[in-house]
Amino acid sequence: MTDVRALAAHLDGARRDGRAVGMLSASEAGLDVPVAYDVQRAGIELRRKRGERFAGVKMGFTSRAKMVQMGVDDVIWGQLTDRMLVESAADVSGLIHPRVEPEIVFLIGRDVTRAADVDTAVAGIAVGYEILDSRYDGFKFTLPDVIADNASASGFGVGAWHSPRDVANVGMLLEIDGRVVQTGSSAAILGDPVRALRAAARLATDAGIVLRAGDVVLAGAATAAVPLPKDAHVRVTGAGLGSVEVTT
């Protein structure tokens, strides 16, 4: 019998110590996808008990290439807390092997009690970035491992909100210290980030979580993630959506 709470505490300790650990799946034969989400939920519960508040959800494996690479046919999701939100400076010294990727972010304007209502609940759209930091050695994991690890969530930042609009094919840039390191289109996010938003609503609702006014949905990455170094200036730009910047 898998001890969900012990596994969650193990990963939580790794995160707080900034220390990589081996994959849970190596020793836990019972770690399938549903159990992995139980571990993820138990990990969030630990953070909630320390005063962190739910802030939204993040979607993972939203690119076709990544799904094929992982051998999966659905997206994964993780939970965001208010402590993960970065304003303009991110301290990466306590992280294990952080990466950053450009994202499209949705702002929820009213509670989503039915997943089908999520489109009309969107109050704003922005460019953002996600800081990823797998708690596993070498950033390597199986599907249940990464789900248990809250989809490698670490931090996120959001640019200025814009009124809801078509974001199916927004050109996006990721710059580090003023140099373009990744270019792409929001179309890499399931063909249209709106599909990731709908998947987020479906998965959250199925898990008994209500997306509330003020929550955010990180729809997924428009390009591959890149290592996030110390003392770096990072900027994500999206056509018509402005930019968001962070220094480390």
Added chain:
Amino acid sequence: MTETATTAVEQAADRILAAYASGTPCAPVRDLVATPDEAYAVQERLTTTWLGEGRRLAGRKIGLTSQAVQRQLGVDTPDFGMLFADMAVPDGAEIPAGAVMQARAEAEVALVLEHDLTHERHTVADLIRATAFALPAIEIVGSRIRDWDITLADTVADNASCGMYALGNRPVRLADVDLRLCGMVLERRGEQVSTGTGTACFGHPLNAALWLADMLVRVGRPLRAGDTVLTGALGPMTAVAPGDVVEARIDGLGDVRVAFGQESAKEEDAS
């Protein structure tokens, strides 16, 4: 140029022309030509041959505009090839099987000029003034070199691996589109196979076109009013197979598609 070098250039051109004639890819030509200048001399020989056959020069293509591809070939500049009018197809057209050897497709911004660009050195202002409008384009690249086994010299000699191209139908003025941040999606049979943006093309499609304009003056075939410039891929290219339909959508510029014909039954199969 020495007599030996001329011979090598001729031999390389003959090898590539034979591949076109037979429809069978040939060995690389890097055993005959090594430097970019020699490779462009081969390309010029092809151009002269084709112009002599009555083909109409309709524009140029820029290749090797992405950092990833430049790194792959160990170069830090783009290259260019010649576009002839018979290489262009309209939006939605079907390209017969075998029309382009070892075909691949990529999405690009096409610029159509209304003024000549004949200065020794052009500014972006010159280029913007000379551009009538932009169009979305799909370039069907191909290689006459077996298995795409190419170095810079091979691809330059082989007309920059040019095949055919499809242009969209709605002209857009440069003032009305952000060519740096335009999102690009390329789909094959409705499945997304590539995404990107204008920055992936040499920083900006106009930067690539500016490089081209200066280069072409240097080699004596400057861009002229009416010419089409395929500025370079906005994201990774895709392989294509008979029966495929490939569609490109470029945000702010529109969309364009091209179909690939089924292989016709070969005579030996029928017998």
